[in-house]
Amino acid sequence: MISIAANHRLPVTRCRTFPMLRKSLAKSLGFALTAMLCLPLAACGGWQSALNAHGPEAERLAKLFWFFTAVCGVVWLLVILALGWALFRGTRRTSAPNDPVLVDPDQERRSAVAVWGLTAASVVVLVVFTLVSFFASRGLNAASANTLNIEVTGYQWWWQVRYLDPNPSLTFTTANEIHVPVGRPVKVRLVAADVIHSFWVPNLAGKLDLIPGQTNELTFAANRPGVYRGQCAEFCGLQHAFMGLRVIAEPEQDFGAWRARQIQPARQSDDDLVRSGERVFLNNGCILCHTIRGTTAGGRAGPDLTHIGSRSAIAADTLPNTLGYMAGWIADPQSIKPGNYMPSVPLDGGDLNALVHYLEALK
Amino acid sequence: MTAMDHADYPQDTNLDDAELSRRLTRLWASPKGLIGFFSTTDHKVVGRRYIVTAFVFLVLAGLNAVVMRLQLAQPDNDLVGPKLYNELFTVHGTTMMFLFAVPVMEAVAVYLVPLMVGTRNIAFPRLNAFSYWLYVAGGAMLWIAFLVGAAPDKGWFSYAPLSETQYSPGKGVDIWAQMITFTEVSALAVSVEIICTVFKQRAPGMSLDRIPIFVWAMLATSFMVLFALPAIMLASTGLILDRLVNTHFFDTLGGDALLWQHLFWFFGHPEVYLVFLPATGMVSAIIAPFARRPIFGYLAIVLSIIGNAVLSFGLWVHHMFATGLPELGASFFTASSMVIGITSGIQIFCWIATLWGGRPVFKTPLLFVLGFIVIFVIGGLSGLMIASVPLDTQVHDTYFIVAHFHYVLIGGGVFPLLGAIYYWFPKITGRMMSETIGRWHFWLAFIGMNLAFFPMHLLGLWGMPRRVYSYPADMGWGTTNLIVTIGAAIFAVSFLVFFWNALVSLRSGRLAGPNPWGAGTLEWAMSSPPPPYNFLRQPFVTSREPLWTEPGVLPVAEGLRVDRRELILSSVVDGDPIQIESSPEPSIWPFLAAIATTVFFIGSIFTPWAVVWGTPPIAVTLIGWFWPKGSKEEVD
Numbered sequence: 001m002i003s004i005a006a007n008h009r010l011p012v013t014r015c016r017t018f019p020m021l022r023k024s025l026a027k028s029l030g031f032a033l034t035a036m037l038c039l040p041l042a043a044c045g046g047w048q049s050a051l052n053a054h055g056p057e058a059e060r061l062a063k064l065f066w067f068f069t070a071v072c073g074v075v076w077l078l079v080i081l082a083l084g085w086a087l088f089r090g091t092r093r094t095s096a097p098n099d100p101v102l103v104d105p106d107q108e109r110r111s112a113v114a115v116w117g118l119t120a121a122s123v124v125v126l127v128v129f130t131l132v133s134f135f136a137s138r139g140l141n142a143a144s145a146n147t148l149n150i151e152v153t154g155y156q157w158w159w160q161v162r163y164l165d166p167n168p169s170l171t172f173t174t175a176n177e178i179h180v181p182v183g184r185p186v187k188v189r190l191v192a193a194d195v196i197h198s199f200w201v202p203n204l205a206g207k208l209d210l211i212p213g214q215t216n217e218l219t220f221a222a223n224r225p226g227v228y229r230g231q232c233a234e235f236c237g238l239q240h241a242f243m244g245l246r247v248i249a250e251p252e253q254d255f256g257a258w259r260a261r262q263i264q265p266a267r268q269s270d271d272d273l274v275r276s277g278e279r280v281f282l283n284n285g286c287i288l289c290h291t292i293r294g295t296t297a298g299g300r301a302g303p304d305l306t307h308i309g310s311r312s313a314i315a316a317d318t319l320p321n322t323l324g325y326m327a328g329w330i331a332d333p334q335s336i337k338p339g340n341y342m343p344s345v346p347l348d349g350g351d352l353n354a355l356v357h358y359l360e361a362l363k
Numbered sequence: 364m365t366a367m368d369h370a371d372y373p374q375d376t377n378l379d380d381a382e383l384s385r386r387l388t389r390l391w392a393s394p395k396g397l398i399g400f401f402s403t404t405d406h407k408v409v410g411r412r413y414i415v416t417a418f419v420f421l422v423l424a425g426l427n428a429v430v431m432r433l434q435l436a437q438p439d440n441d442l443v444g445p446k447l448y449n450e451l452f453t454v455h456g457t458t459m460m461f462l463f464a465v466p467v468m469e470a471v472a473v474y475l476v477p478l479m480v481g482t483r484n485i486a487f488p489r490l491n492a493f494s495y496w497l498y499v500a501g502g503a504m505l506w507i508a509f510l511v512g513a514a515p516d517k518g519w520f521s522y523a524p525l526s527e528t529q530y531s532p533g534k535g536v537d538i539w540a541q542m543i544t545f546t547e548v549s550a551l552a553v554s555v556e557i558i559c560t561v562f563k564q565r566a567p568g569m570s571l572d573r574i575p576i577f578v579w580a581m582l583a584t585s586f587m588v589l590f591a592l593p594a595i596m597l598a599s600t601g602l603i604l605d606r607l608v609n610t611h612f613f614d615t616l617g618g619d620a621l622l623w624q625h626l627f628w629f630f631g632h633p634e635v636y637l638v639f640l641p642a643t644g645m646v647s648a649i650i651a652p653f654a655r656r657p658i659f660g661y662l663a664i665v666l667s668i669i670g671n672a673v674l675s676f677g678l679w680v681h682h683m684f685a686t687g688l689p690e691l692g693a694s695f696f697t698a699s700s701m702v703i704g705i706t707s708g709i710q711i712f713c714w715i716a717t718l719w720g721g722r723p724v725f726k727t728p729l730l731f732v733l734g735f736i737v738i739f740v741i742g743g744l745s746g747l748m749i750a751s752v753p754l755d756t757q758v759h760d761t762y763f764i765v766a767h768f769h770y771v772l773i774g775g776g777v778f779p780l781l782g783a784i785y786y787w788f789p790k791i792t793g794r795m796m797s798e799t800i801g802r803w804h805f806w807l808a809f810i811g812m813n814l815a816f817f818p819m820h821l822l823g824l825w826g827m828p829r830r831v832y833s834y835p836a837d838m839g840w841g842t843t844n845l846i847v848t849i850g851a852a853i854f855a856v857s858f859l860v861f862f863w864n865a866l867v868s869l870r871s872g873r874l875a876g877p878n879p880w881g882a883g884t885l886e887w888a889m890s891s892p893p894p895p896y897n898f899l900r901q902p903f904v905t906s907r908e909p910l911w912t913e914p915g916v917l918p919v920a921e922g923l924r925v926d927r928r929e930l931i932l933s934s935v936v937d938g939d940p941i942q943i944e945s946s947p948e949p950s951i952w953p954f955l956a957a958i959a960t961t962v963f964f965i966g967s968i969f970t971p972w973a974v975v976w977g978t979p980p981i982a983v984t985l986i987g988w989f990w991p992k993g994s995k996e997e998v999d
Contacts, residue, residue, distance in 0.1 A: 046825050046826065046838075046839060048825070048826030048838060049824065049825045049826050050757040050758070050824050050825075050826065051824050051825070058757075060753070061753055061754060061756070061757050064751070064753060064754050065748070065754055065757065065824075068747065068748045068751065068754060069748075072744035072745070072747065072748065075740075075744060076740050076741060076744055079711065079715075079736070079740050080737060080740075082715050082719075083715050083718070083733070083736055083737075085719075086715050086716075086718040086719035087718055087723050087733075089719060090654065090718055090719065090720075090721050090722050090723040091722070091723060091725075099911075100651075100652075100655050100656050100657065100881070100883060100908070100911050101656075101657060101883075101908065101911045101912055103656055103657065103720060104720065107719075107720050108659070108720065111659055111716040111719060111720055112660070112716075114712070114716065115659075115660060115663070115709065115712040115713060115716055118708070118712045119705065119708060119709055119712065122704060122705055122708045123705060126701040126702070126704050126705065126747070127701075129701055129747055129750075129751065130694075130697055130698045130701050130751075132751075133694070133697050133750075133751035133752055133753055133754065134694050134697070134752075136751075136753045136754075137690055137693075137694070137752050137753040138690070140753060156530075190687075194524070194530065195522075195524050195525040195530055196522055196524070196525065196620060198685055198760060200826075200828070202757060202826045205756075206685075206753065206755075206756025206757045206759075207685050207756050207757070207759060207760070208685055208687055208756070209685050209686045209687060211620055211621065211686060211687070212524060212615040212620055213615045213619070213620060214620075214621070214687065216686075216687035217687075229826070229838075231826065231828055232828070233685070233759070233760045233761065233828045234522075234685075234760055235517075235518055235522070235525070235760075235829070235830040236525060237449075237517075237525060237530060238445045238446060238449065239445060240828075240830060240831060241445065241828075241830075241831035241832050241833055241834065242833075242835075318835070338444050338445055338446070339445055339446065
């Protein structure tokens with residue numbers, strides 16, 4: 001739209017706008033450069049950034065990144081300087097005879113020595129890079145005795161999260177939100193239910209794919225409490241862009257309390273609105289896909305909703321978890337995330353209202 | 364048959380230049396009329412069509428990119444939905460790789476290699492025509508499918524099991540896979556032609572150490588095609604079979620999803636070098652005349668090219684570092700990926716040394732070469748970062764990768780190509796391109812490219828994955844994406860400037876003459892554009908830059924007939940003339956064979972029976988194509 005407006009104005013004031021255009025171009029270039037220089041710093045607050053490490057794995061990778069960047073930056077600068085100097089030198093040499101096959105043998109010998117030297121130097125750099133990478137990856141994925149075991153299953157387009165325990169009664173299922181205790185290593189078993197996905201929470205660790213027919217394991221830890229966002233990093237179809245998840249790192253006792261709540265089945269409420277919402281849920285086909293432990297709803301195709309009210313976001317970290325967004329999502333999931341597998345269930349306003357109150361009460 | 368018999372026919376030996384030119388023109392000219400249009404076997408005509416068609420696909424795929432950039436310019440944008448966005452990036456990547464980048468390099472080679480090695484036509488010229496028509500048909504199929512809404516939408520990599528019928532109903536993926544078959548056949552054909560042309564049709568005296576570096580690069584590229592494409596052929600055929608007749612190559616019912624990735628990247632990584640190697644050849648070809656001296660380190664550069672060609676087959680796993688492969692195995696591929704940095708580095712050092720010892724002339728082709736070095740080195744260095752297994756787990760499948768490979772492919776492929784167009788445009792059209800517009804073009808392209816792709820590195824590090832049709836506002840990627848889109852717009856405008864320059868220059872550019880840049884290789888020996896027969900008399904080569912060492916008149920060999928198309932065949936190593944062979948006449952059969960093959964390929968998307976009823980027409984056209992002529996074709 002902006003360009004159309006400019007086209008309209010251009011013929012009228014062409015002579016005067018031209019310097020202005022140039023000026024504004026220069027200005028926007030300047031803005032772009034400033035932005036490019038400043039944004040890395042600004043983005044340190046990013047909750048999905050590889051440069052904003054909050055765990056030992058991500059810290060190691062960030063250090064490795066800055067090491068590579070520094071060395072590569074110096075190498076690039078040297079190449080450009082050499083190129084610039086070569087050109088500068090050449091343009092000054094006008095007195096030499098203009099016969100292209102005449103080359104100075106001494107100069108050729110010196111150049112050969114330089115090329116050999118630079119090649120040897122690049123070998124050294126590359127050997128260092130290889131060794132540094134090798135030792136960096138050996139230090140990753142360190143589990144310990146008190147490791148928390150989780151299984152994450154990738155579905156189109158959400159994450160099922162199971163907290164594993166040798167005692168089956170302590171095992172439970174949730175979705176799209178992973179709570180972890182600060183400082184404790186978390187080992188995630190990664191499996192896929194349909195196509196390939198990739199589990200990536202950049203503030204905490206590098207990514208690892210979830211591949212059908214294969215189990216991968218990733219270990220990470222969070223250094224301090226916080227909310228870290230992750231996102232599927234392997235193209236998995238229509239809603240790949242909005243297959244998000246959250247990792248919430250909290251102190252050990254908060255985590256324990258959360259876990260104890262999650263293990264429980266859904267709480268029965270005495271609120272009439274909530275109870276009628278439960279009936280709406282159980283009688284309208286929701287149960288074909290969703291489980292709510294403690295009720296007859298046992299569907300497996302969609303996320304477990306037993307404690308949906310306790311989660312901070314819905315639709316795989318796409319919408320905030322509020323009554324309004326929940327109602328909008330249930331009423332028309334296809335316009336919010338086109339192509340996702342949740343059908344629109346026709347409900348009248350009263351039923352919808354009761355339903356969202358029921359779901360939000362599932363703390 | 365003996366040499367005596369051959370001597371009984373009219374030969375070029377005793378004819379004066381004007382008479383010889385008249386006779387050769389009649390002999391080698393492409394036939395006229397509509398049938399003639401589809402029958403031509405002149406490598407220059409086919410090469411020109413190839414180049415123009417490839418640029419048409421560049422424009423189309425570029426428009427895909429423009430729409431994608433508009434969509435991503437701000438968060439939560441709804442200019443296009445997920446379905447269309449996925450189609451856009453699939454068709455963009457597929458077109459750029461399969462229908463532009465690799466074919467355009469082959470196209471330039473089809474035009475130039477015969478001229479550079481001093482022969483009158485490419486080897487197997489009918490196969491060449493066939494390959495072009497197949498390429499057009501494959502590209503047209505993909506784009507018609509896109510325009511009617513049946514496009515593939517699973518990426519240019521079509522990872523299984525996402526590309527299997529269960530998750531990709533419809534015909535989109537089949538069209539993608541079959542489009543690969545088209546370009547595969549066409550690329551294999553061109554590779555065979557180039558290898559034979561370079562090995563057997565070089566001008567007498569052009570021993571292996573006198574081949575222009577661009578020709579070396581194309582030779583290495585052609586061998587790579589022979590080894591890389593069978594892997595993707597296996598993969599795409601397996602995928603089609605999975606989808607058409609329920610085999611289980613790549614699904615989870617007995618197949619293996621990772622097998623697809625291994626096969627795809629065993630082809631896919633060398634594919635990048637199928638673009639980069641010819642481009643380095645172009646750079647070497649341009650640097651020498653514009654530095655006004657022979658290339659520094661000819662042998663080192665040739666060995667680096669061959670080294671790159673071989674090594675590029677040992678890197679494919681670095682596309683799969685996030686799949687959970689064993690650590691030591693993955694680390695091996697870190698090492699092999701690093702090694703290719705050495706062979707690429709040597710070439711860059713040699714180019715700088717060439718400029719160092721030369722007297723650079725700052726014309727547009729050289730500007731693009733310099734731009735290439737600046738941009739490509741960034742791409743090469745970020746390539747070292749993603750060769751590192753641990754580092755790659757953070758940046759893999761993010762915009763960092765998008766930035767990296769556009770730096771490599773635009774910096775290392777498109778910039779040299781544009782330089783090459785400015786450099787060889789006068790040869791192909793007879794007219795110079797405008798220097799002034801050329802400079803505008805260069806600076807717009809250089810600024811636009813960097814503004815579009817450099818910030819993407821940051822986006823990737825800040826967590827933005829690839830192939831997302833939108834992103835939430837609170838991710839903080841909005842401003843940077845807007846900058847990227849502005850850069851992309853500038854880059855797109857630079858192409859408008861380029862095409863404008865090409866069109867204007869084609870009509871009214873300054874006349875070029877045979878050798879406007881004062882270059883040393885054989886393609887500058889004849890008038891511009893070259894006559895249908897290329898060389899009036901067969902040149903005899905005594906050095907790497909014949910036009911520099913023999914200014915004035917080149918020594919020539921004689922004894923070719925002027926009543927039928929004849930070439931000199933020479934020995935592989937020394938380029939000694941050993942035989943005279945006839946070169947095929949124009950024929951409509953390759954075109955008909957291409958149509959029959961197209962019907963077969965497209966039919967088999969819809970029914971396995973097309974494999975049965977599609978074969979006889981191909982057989983008929985091939986019989987027509989190879990119908991014997993009744994006279995002996997070669998003379999010792």
